[in-house]
Each structure stands twice: as C-alpha cells, then as structure tokens.
Amino acid sequence: MSRGGSHRARRAGDAVAHPSDPRGTGAAQTVPGARRPSVLDGVGGDPGDLVVEARDLSLRFGGVTSLDGVSLRQRRGEILAVIGPNGAGKTSLFNCLTGAYRPQQGSVIFWPQPGRPAELVGRRPHSITRLGVARTFQNIRLFPALSALENVQIGTEVRQKYGPLSVVLGLPHARRAEREGVHRAVELLDLVGLRHRTHELASSLPYGEQRRLEIARALGTEPRLLLLDEPAAGTNPAEKRDLAALITRIADTGVSVLLIEHDMGLVMSLATSVAVLNFGRMIAYGPPAEVQRDPAVIEAYLGASADAATSAAGPVPTSSASAGPTSAGPTSAGPTSAGPLLDDAAFDGDAQGGPGPGSGPVGRKELG
Amino acid sequence: MTGPSGPSGPSGPSGPGIPGQPTFPSRGGTGAGPGPGPGGVDPGALDPGETLALTTRGTAGPSPSRRASLGSGDAPSSDSATGQAGSPGSVGSAGSVGVTSGGWEPGNRRPPWHPAELFSPARLRLLGVMVLVGLLAAVVTGRTGNSDKPLQAAWDSIVDPRIVLFLVLAVALWLVVVLGGELRALVTRLATPVRAPFATAYGRRGGPIGLNLVLLAVAIIAPLLFSTAAQQSMVNDIGIYALLALGLNVVVGYAGLLDLGYIAFFAIGAYATAYFSSQTAMPWHAPFTLNPFFVFPIALILAGLAGVILGAPTLRLRGDYLAIVTLGFGEIIQIVANNADSITNGARGAFGVPHLSIHLPGIDYTWGIEPLPYYYLLLAIIVLVMIAFGRLERSRIGRSWAAIREDEIAAEATGVATLRLKLLAFAIGASVSGFAGVLFASKQFFNPQSFSLQASFFVVAVVIFGGLGSRLGVVVGAVVLQGLAFYLRDKVQPADRYIYFGAVIVVMMIFRPQGLVPSRRRRREIELSEAGIGGADALGPAPTGARP
Incomplete structure (x- = not known):
C-alpha cells in the first residue's frame, strides 16, 4: 500500500522530476564508474517516448539479492537487449516486469500508449499481459497437448x-x-x-x-x-x-x-541499446558499440580474453563490422592471459565471483 | 591453440570436430555437436528427448554452435575455441542424441505375437498378475465364509470349477493388453489420414453425428425394455449421476481441479427445492410455494453462488489442498443437513416435495410416480447439457481451461485470467449439481444419506472411470458403474458391492487410465505426461487426473 502511494507521488511529479529522479536513486547507487549515468540520461530524455521504465527494482529471496536497484528505460519501438552472465538477474528482471515476481522495492511503469502510464508492480501476470506486455520463456513453455x-x-x-x-x-x-x-x-x-x-x-x-x-x-x-x-x-x-x-x-x-540473449552476434546486430547486468546490478547501458568498449563490461562480463573480441564480432552477417576491431583493443589488453573463453566467462560468471563490481551474492540460481 | 586444446586432446570427438566444422550448415543446427558420432541426425526428426539435450546446451554450453557459425573469420582462435569448448559439450550431447534417436527409431522389431516377444519377462509378469487378479476375483465372488474356518470358503472358491472361467478371462485380458496397442495402432492407422489430427481449424465436432444419434436412439428405446425397478434405477441412479458427472467433469476434466465435496451443491439444490416448493417437507420453508420448475433457476444460482463462495478463497490452492478443502465443505453440508432437525428435518429427510408439473394454458402435466417420464425429462436435460458443454469446451473458455491444466504459469503469462476461469468452472459445475438436486428432490423424498461422502467419491469415480474431459465418457461411466450397482443389487450383499466397484476401477486405472471413452485432448495430455513432456516444465503436473 505505502509503496503504491509513494509511487503515485512519484508519478505525479513525473514530467518535472523524471530525468533526475532515476539517476538520483537507481543509477547513482548501482554504478561504480562515473560514466554510466550520462548514458541512461541520453536514453530517457523525453518521457513521452518511453514504453517501459523500471525504477530502482530490488528483488531478494531470503538472503539472496537477485536484483539490486536496477533501473531500466526503453524507448518505443526500440530493441533493447539485456545481457549478463548467468545468474546476473536477467530473468528475474523479466519476471518482475511481467508480474511473476513482485519486487520488494521499486516500480515499473509501462506506457501502452504515450501519455497513459500504468504501474506494473503488484498486478497479476495476466493483467499485465492484457495491458500489452507479452513474454516468452527461457525454457519453452507451450501447451504441449494443444495444436x-x-x-x-x-x-x-x-x-x-x-x-x-x-x-x-x-x-x-x-x-x-x-x-x-x-x-x-x-x-x-x-x-x-x-x-x-x-x-x-x-x-x-x-x-x-x-x-x-x-x-x-x-x-x-x-x-x-x-x-x-x-x-x-x-x-x-x-x-x-x-x-x-x-x-x-x-x-x-x-x-x-x-531481449535476453547470450548470443553476442545476435545482440550486436539486432539491438539498438544494450543493458548489461551483473550480480543484480546494471553495470552498463548504451548503444551496442559503446557497451562493447565499456571497461566494466569487459571486466565483468566478457572475461577479458582475446576470444571475447571475436565472439563479439558475431556470427550474424548483419553484425556491425566496426564492433569487432574496436573492442579488440581493450580486450586483448585485458588482464587474464590463457584464461577462460568467453563462454566460460559468460556462462559461469558466478564461478569467477571476485571480479564482480558489486561483489554481490554468488552461486545464485537463475530463476524462471 | 595448443594450450587450450591440449587437455581435450585425448577425448576423441574433438579431433574430428574441427575438420567437420566447415560443413556446419548441413548439420541442420541441431546442436548435435561437432562430433561425427551418431551422425544422421535429421533436423526434421528432432524429438523431445533431443530438445532436452539442447536446452542444457543452451544454458550450459552453447559454444559449439556459435563457434561453428563464426566461420573462418578468425581461424586460429576459433579453431582453438572449438577444440576446447566444443569437445566437452560434444561428448555429452552426442551421446544423448544417439540414445534418444536410437530409442525413437522404429527399427526392425519383431512382431508382438512372436513367441520371444510375447513371453518376455515383463509380459510374463503381467500374465502372472492377471492370473492372481483372476484368483482374487474368484475368491471375492465366491461363497461367504464363516468365522470358524476363515480360509475354507476361499479354498472352496479356488477349487470350484468356476475358476476356469476366471483364468480364461485373465488370459484373455492379458492378450488384449499385450496385443491391444498393436491392434489399436492398426485401426487408427487405417481410420485416420496421416496428417489430420483434428478435423478442421473451425468448429470441430465432438464426435461423428451419426454415432451420437444412434446412442440417443438407444437411450430413448432402452428403458422400454426394462422392468419398472430397472427404470426406477435408471432415473434415480444413472440419470442423476450422469448429470452430476457432467457437471463435475467441467471442474475436474476441463479445469483440472479436484473437487471431493461436489455432492454438497447437489444437497443445496435439493434442500432449496424443499424450501421453496413445499410448506410441509421441512420445518423451515419459504413463505410462498413455487412450482419446482421455478426452483431450477434459483437452485442454479444458489449452487453456483455457493461454488463461488467456496472457490474464491480456495482456488488459489493447488491440487491436493483444494481436494481437502472441498472434502471438508462436503462434510459440513451433510452434517449440518443431518443435525439441523428444526430446519432440515434432520436425518429423517424431507418428505412430500411436490412433483414437477407444468400448468400452462393448454398444457397440464405432472411428472408422477412413474419413472419413465422422469427418465425422458432427465435425458433431454442431459443431452442439452452435453451440447452446451461441448460448445464450451471448443470455445475460448475451454481452450483456456486446457491451457491452465497444461501449464498454469504459461497460461497466466499469455493473459489467461486463471483464477477467474477456475472459478467459472467451479461455478458451472456447482450449478449443474444444484440443478440435478432439484430433479432429485422433486421425486418427493430425500434424506441426508444421499449426500454422503461416498456419493461424492462415487461421482468422482464415475468421471475418472468414464474419461476425464469426455462428455460421452462420463455418461457412459455413470451407466456402467450404476448399471453394475443395479446388477449386483440382488446378487451381492450391500456391504460387498463396493468391492466390485473398487476392483473394476483399479483394473480400469491400470489398463486404461484415460477412462472408458477418453477425450482426445486428455488422452494426448496423459500420453505426453507419461513421456515426461506435459507439465514436466511447470511447478508440477496438472493438479489432478493428468497423472493416473
């Protein structure tokens, strides 16, 4: 109840406080580097242009923090990719957006049409779907005995x-x-x-x-x-x-x-923006090429091996040609040497534990 | 390159995997790994078992497919990547693909009537079970023993010549089970075109219309051939229970909710009739008197309302919990009816509820003591209910129920208001039960005995026996089980009757868990859940029925 109330207050002040508010709450506490808030600012300049905005989402299961103050904005018509190692909280984020989980903190505002905001947190999944948010599942969930x-x-x-x-x-x-x-x-x-x-x-x-x-x-x-x-x-x-x-x-x-996707080629070729989650925090946000160069991303996600560059260049033919070379620079200079392949880094991110910027909870199960 | 691929060198498949890489487009993307091993994995023949392998690959090691798709862009590094990342995955997945494709291949099996096939250990064991069941049946149906020589009667039953009949039946049943699948496959192969599992996209019929008409004709003619006692039973037991089973079928069969207190709504309908249509049936009565026909809508609404009131707080519970809550509800209603002497007349029951009657200009008819008119009225109602529920099943509502049954989370995510639809099923089922209650009460007399827990279980048994989700099935189930009860009436002591019911249902559940006349959708679900697909992904199987 009280959460709903505080949210309404926020929403009322939307037009004025909008650009500064999420930065003040979500962004500042999630970002270790100073660079990212400006990126997020660039995304959501005009509130009328947004289709969904998650503010400061936190989701905990007992002592395990799955999402830790994640803020996210998506413009209308945009393909936004959420990437991150396993257990980074991507699917938890999805589950919060679709009502499968109820975050302990934060709000999600969805604009089915411009100028018609609707709060998603606290709604049941089917009513969120009827508002206009549909999803697919990581492990396919069809109705098997139906045609x-x-x-x-x-x-x-x-x-x-x-x-x-x-x-x-x-x-x-x-x-x-x-x-x-x-x-x-x-x-x-x-x-x-x-x-x-x-x-x-x-x-x-x-x-x-x-x-x-x-x-x-x-x-x-x-x-x-x-x-x-x-x-x-x-x-x-x-x-x-x-x-x-x-x-x-x-x-x-x-x-x-x-889009949640592990296939970097697909992400780089499709997405207009990329958000990177690690340990339940958003560590980068921006156009694919920028995110690829982001040191925090390379450090935490790409595993800082030479292979990261090649994989980031991507198998999909439409992939941005410049992405590979540009990201090759920082990657090859990365600290780890013989090290783990990208896949190991990407898919067993939890196992590395230490390098994570938040040094958040480790060994979390991916949900959903 | 040598560094990473070194450890994986000894494991064979990594070697051939690299040369095999240029041909990746032909691998059909099955993600079968670069291993040359089982090979010949037809992309079209991907089966569920393989998808399982793929899922684990998708999360744990998607590297081979991705590496493969990299092509020759960056030869050395991608090579080493394939060498290392590919090999562990490929060993595992190649193995699993091989197993699954082997398991699903029809191959050149021996025909099932081949002696070696017929007398395989499993089937011999089954034969043994059959013979034991036959012996048990012989003992159960044999002479009643006395306490002095408790085993004498059993022994007499076994050495009796009748035993031959039971053994022949046992072997016959065994043969049907052993060869039945083959025969059925043959029949369906001949009867259905290869690629038309359903008739059309639009309005698919519940069954061939001709068959339905024949069955209807049989239902109309049959009672004329029977004695009055049999006709009485057809009304009181078969007809009423068929109607009850049709209603419960919506709850259990369509929505997949196990309701063990279903008979309570029946009681509500019956007592509502007594309350509204008679001043004398119960101490507690309405200030006015209605023709029982007008009580139909009242009972419909009252029972539906009771269903909603019971369902609203409890339908959030899953399977077993719901069963317990409804069980309690059924008991409460019966015990209240039994003990509230000043309201319901207690255990003596309600006497003198008026018969159904029509008084219209030109028409003046009363359903009297004669069972036949009641029978035809019931038949008409049952046919109407069957048609109505058939439409419901094929509509968006029926599909939503199916979706809830199969994967509630996915249904919810697809926008199905699961709680509301479950409540709807509950209310519809309850309404039909209340409706049946009016018919039951308007035969002048009833007492709380009719609303016992046993009656509730019996309706559930009828539904499961007849075929969950199948309208024709549950009616046939009512006919068979109540017919059995009527047949046993004079032959077996009342206390023993349930032994036969139990035996019939146990045998049924072992050999035909989908029921006598299963619905296509439900049969597919059972087959799939046995293959580990249906509901395997959800929090659990469908709350009831899907897993026999």
Missing part, C-alpha cells in the same frame, strides 16, 4: 469479452470473435513461418519451431512490449538468421522488443 493453432489462439483470444452464456447459446458475436481469433492466429503462424504446422501438436514440433510458436503465441496477445527470454538458445545459425529477421520484422510493426 500449434490452439496455442496461438489462447493468445489471440485473450482480449475477447464474450462469456460462457454466449458460447452455449452460440450467439453471433461469440462466433464472429472466435473466427477472428482463428484468423489472427493463422496470420501469426504465417508470420513466424509455421503455417504448415497449424494442426500439429506443439510438443511434436522441432525445437526451433517451438521457439517461434511461443513468439507467435506472445504476439497473439497484441503486445506493445515483447519480452524474449533467450529466443536463440539452442538454435542453429540458419535459425538464428531467421530469428533475427523475425525480431526485426516484429520491431518494425511498432512493438518494442526487450
């Missing part, structure tokens, strides 16, 4: 209003709504390239197609903000290219995409 079409239909029918009585009586508006739901679902299956799988069971689809089906289901709810949790995990290069094209297409339709 691909039915899976997407669940999404497309979410906003339909007709009740059981109209269904039982077969009223025309219920039938029409049902047909529309099917049409939209088929369109979405087309969009993700699964038209030929319409009537097959979700569980019988190959892995990559299940991922795309999950995206179609999320899109069925007509989101303004789409959260993709590692959409490229376990997909092959060709599928990754398709996926990148699909995400670009989705963003082109005006849907803002918030």
Whole structure:
C-alpha cells in the first residue's frame, strides 16, 4: 500500500522530476564508474517516448539479492537487449516486469500508449499481459497437448469479452470473435513461418519451431512490449538468421522488443541499446558499440580474453563490422592471459565471483 | 591453440570436430555437436528427448554452435575455441542424441505375437498378475465364509470349477493388453489420414453425428425394455449421476481441479427445492410455494453462488489442498443437513416435495410416480447439457481451461485470467449439481444419506472411470458403474458391492487410465505426461487426473 502511494507521488511529479529522479536513486547507487549515468540520461530524455521504465527494482529471496536497484528505460519501438552472465538477474528482471515476481522495492511503469502510464508492480501476470506486455520463456513453455493453432489462439483470444452464456447459446458475436481469433492466429503462424504446422501438436514440433510458436503465441496477445527470454538458445545459425529477421520484422510493426540473449552476434546486430547486468546490478547501458568498449563490461562480463573480441564480432552477417576491431583493443589488453573463453566467462560468471563490481551474492540460481 | 586444446586432446570427438566444422550448415543446427558420432541426425526428426539435450546446451554450453557459425573469420582462435569448448559439450550431447534417436527409431522389431516377444519377462509378469487378479476375483465372488474356518470358503472358491472361467478371462485380458496397442495402432492407422489430427481449424465436432444419434436412439428405446425397478434405477441412479458427472467433469476434466465435496451443491439444490416448493417437507420453508420448475433457476444460482463462495478463497490452492478443502465443505453440508432437525428435518429427510408439473394454458402435466417420464425429462436435460458443454469446451473458455491444466504459469503469462476461469468452472459445475438436486428432490423424498461422502467419491469415480474431459465418457461411466450397482443389487450383499466397484476401477486405472471413452485432448495430455513432456516444465503436473 505505502509503496503504491509513494509511487503515485512519484508519478505525479513525473514530467518535472523524471530525468533526475532515476539517476538520483537507481543509477547513482548501482554504478561504480562515473560514466554510466550520462548514458541512461541520453536514453530517457523525453518521457513521452518511453514504453517501459523500471525504477530502482530490488528483488531478494531470503538472503539472496537477485536484483539490486536496477533501473531500466526503453524507448518505443526500440530493441533493447539485456545481457549478463548467468545468474546476473536477467530473468528475474523479466519476471518482475511481467508480474511473476513482485519486487520488494521499486516500480515499473509501462506506457501502452504515450501519455497513459500504468504501474506494473503488484498486478497479476495476466493483467499485465492484457495491458500489452507479452513474454516468452527461457525454457519453452507451450501447451504441449494443444495444436500449434490452439496455442496461438489462447493468445489471440485473450482480449475477447464474450462469456460462457454466449458460447452455449452460440450467439453471433461469440462466433464472429472466435473466427477472428482463428484468423489472427493463422496470420501469426504465417508470420513466424509455421503455417504448415497449424494442426500439429506443439510438443511434436522441432525445437526451433517451438521457439517461434511461443513468439507467435506472445504476439497473439497484441503486445506493445515483447519480452524474449533467450529466443536463440539452442538454435542453429540458419535459425538464428531467421530469428533475427523475425525480431526485426516484429520491431518494425511498432512493438518494442526487450531481449535476453547470450548470443553476442545476435545482440550486436539486432539491438539498438544494450543493458548489461551483473550480480543484480546494471553495470552498463548504451548503444551496442559503446557497451562493447565499456571497461566494466569487459571486466565483468566478457572475461577479458582475446576470444571475447571475436565472439563479439558475431556470427550474424548483419553484425556491425566496426564492433569487432574496436573492442579488440581493450580486450586483448585485458588482464587474464590463457584464461577462460568467453563462454566460460559468460556462462559461469558466478564461478569467477571476485571480479564482480558489486561483489554481490554468488552461486545464485537463475530463476524462471 | 595448443594450450587450450591440449587437455581435450585425448577425448576423441574433438579431433574430428574441427575438420567437420566447415560443413556446419548441413548439420541442420541441431546442436548435435561437432562430433561425427551418431551422425544422421535429421533436423526434421528432432524429438523431445533431443530438445532436452539442447536446452542444457543452451544454458550450459552453447559454444559449439556459435563457434561453428563464426566461420573462418578468425581461424586460429576459433579453431582453438572449438577444440576446447566444443569437445566437452560434444561428448555429452552426442551421446544423448544417439540414445534418444536410437530409442525413437522404429527399427526392425519383431512382431508382438512372436513367441520371444510375447513371453518376455515383463509380459510374463503381467500374465502372472492377471492370473492372481483372476484368483482374487474368484475368491471375492465366491461363497461367504464363516468365522470358524476363515480360509475354507476361499479354498472352496479356488477349487470350484468356476475358476476356469476366471483364468480364461485373465488370459484373455492379458492378450488384449499385450496385443491391444498393436491392434489399436492398426485401426487408427487405417481410420485416420496421416496428417489430420483434428478435423478442421473451425468448429470441430465432438464426435461423428451419426454415432451420437444412434446412442440417443438407444437411450430413448432402452428403458422400454426394462422392468419398472430397472427404470426406477435408471432415473434415480444413472440419470442423476450422469448429470452430476457432467457437471463435475467441467471442474475436474476441463479445469483440472479436484473437487471431493461436489455432492454438497447437489444437497443445496435439493434442500432449496424443499424450501421453496413445499410448506410441509421441512420445518423451515419459504413463505410462498413455487412450482419446482421455478426452483431450477434459483437452485442454479444458489449452487453456483455457493461454488463461488467456496472457490474464491480456495482456488488459489493447488491440487491436493483444494481436494481437502472441498472434502471438508462436503462434510459440513451433510452434517449440518443431518443435525439441523428444526430446519432440515434432520436425518429423517424431507418428505412430500411436490412433483414437477407444468400448468400452462393448454398444457397440464405432472411428472408422477412413474419413472419413465422422469427418465425422458432427465435425458433431454442431459443431452442439452452435453451440447452446451461441448460448445464450451471448443470455445475460448475451454481452450483456456486446457491451457491452465497444461501449464498454469504459461497460461497466466499469455493473459489467461486463471483464477477467474477456475472459478467459472467451479461455478458451472456447482450449478449443474444444484440443478440435478432439484430433479432429485422433486421425486418427493430425500434424506441426508444421499449426500454422503461416498456419493461424492462415487461421482468422482464415475468421471475418472468414464474419461476425464469426455462428455460421452462420463455418461457412459455413470451407466456402467450404476448399471453394475443395479446388477449386483440382488446378487451381492450391500456391504460387498463396493468391492466390485473398487476392483473394476483399479483394473480400469491400470489398463486404461484415460477412462472408458477418453477425450482426445486428455488422452494426448496423459500420453505426453507419461513421456515426461506435459507439465514436466511447470511447478508440477496438472493438479489432478493428468497423472493416473
């Protein structure tokens, strides 16, 4: 209650206090370096342009701090990538944004339309989805015994209003709504390239197609903000290219995409901004090329090995060509020598423990 | 290069992995690792087992696929990377892929009627179990013993010639089980086109309309062939329980909520009838008298309301807890009805509730003591309820229920208002139960005995026996189980009757856990959850039913 109240007060002063407030609370305490606040400032200059803003989110499980004062802003239509080692709190952040977890502190404001803010913290997940925030899961969660079409239909029918009585009586508006739901679902299956799988069971689809089906289901709810949790995990290069094209297409339709991804190539080629989490804190935020050069990121995330540079250059052909060389400089000069490969650094980040700037809790399980 | 790849040198696959790398596009991105090992992994043939391997790879070591996609951009470093990062992953995943693809390959198995296949240890064990069950059945159905020689009766039953019949039945059942899957596969292969698991995208029918009409005709004609006692039973037991089971099917079968106090809503409907339609049935009565027909909507709403009141605080609970709470609710209602002498007339029950009657200009009809008119009224109501629930099941509401059953978290994240929909299922089920209560009460007499815990369990048994989520199934379940009860009425002592029910249900659950006439969706869910897919990802399996 009191939290809601304090938030409302904040929101009331939004127009005036907006640029300074998050910097004062979230940014200053999270950033060890002095550089990052300016980056965050650059992002959210105009509040009317934002689609979502998380302010000072903190999430603790007992003694384990999963998120520690994370602030995040995303502009409308932007593809924002959240990266970070395993256990950095990326999925926890997603779960806070979608209502699966309720952070102990902080607020999330979402603008389905410009000028119409809505507080997400404290809402139940389905009502957040109806507001226009859809998500996919890191470990695919389809409805396995339903067909691909039915899976997407669940999404497309979410906003339909007709009740059981109209269904039982077969009223025309219920039938029409049902047909529309099917049409939209088929369109979405087309969009993700699964038209030929319409009537097959979700569980019988190959892995990559299940991922795309999950995206179609999320899109069925007509989101303004789409959260993709590692959409490229376990997909092959060709599928990754398709996926990148699909995400670009989705963003082109005006849907803002918030992306968790470990594949640096994909991140660098797709994202308009990148946020880096480590130990539940945001350590960098900015355009991909800048983040790549950020010493804090290289230190904490990329593992400071020569391989980091190559991987950052990325396998996806559309990757920014300049990214590789520029980041190669600082990386090759990094401290560790024979050291861990990028993957080790990226995926076993917790194991390194020490170098983390916050020296936060270690050995945390990734949630979700 | 040599540094990192050194440790991984001895492990074989890393070597071939590097030369194999240029051909990465042909690997179909299965992430099968650079290992040449099992090879031939068809990307189209990715099965769930493999996706499991991929998931672990995705989080633990996605490096090989990514490295592979790097191409020849930076030869030395990527090579070494593949050498090191690739090999540990590839060993593990290659192994797992090999296992899964081996497991799923049809291969050239022997036909199941081949002696070596037929008498495999597992099947012999099954035969042994069958024979034991046969012996048990022979003992149970045999003579009643006395306390002096407790084992004499059992021994007599076993040496009785009847034993041959039981043993033949046991072997026959064994054969059906052993060869049944093969036969069923053959039938379905012949009957269904390869790639049309469902009829159409739009309005899929519940079943072939012709079959439904035949069944309806049978239901209309059948009572004419039976004695009055049988007709009475068809109304009181089969009809009412079919209606109750249809209602409970919404709760248990569609929404996946185990409700063990379901009969309480039935009681609410019955007592509402007594309260509103008679001045004399109970000490407590309405100041006015209504025709029982007008009590239908009242009971519908009252029972639905009771469902919502009970459900609102309890539906947040998962599976087992909900079952306990509803169990308690059922008991409370029955005990109150039994003890509130000054209100409900206590254990004596309500007497003289008026029969259903229609008084309209031109029509003047009363459902009297004769069972047949009641039967047809019940039949009409049951058919209407079945049609209504069929529509509900195929609608967005039914799909949402299916989604909740299969993965509640994903359903919630897709925007399904899970709590509200569960509450809706609860209310609909309760309403139907209340409706049945009015029909039950308007046969003039009832007492709290009818609302016992046993009755609740019996409805649950009917639903599970008939087939969770299958409308036709639960009606058939009511016919079979209550038919069995009627058949046993004169042949077995009342106390023994439940032994037969128990045996039938146990056998059923072992050999046909999806029920007599399973719903397609539910059968798929059970198959998938047995294969470890359905609900395996969620916090647990669907609260009830999915896991027999």
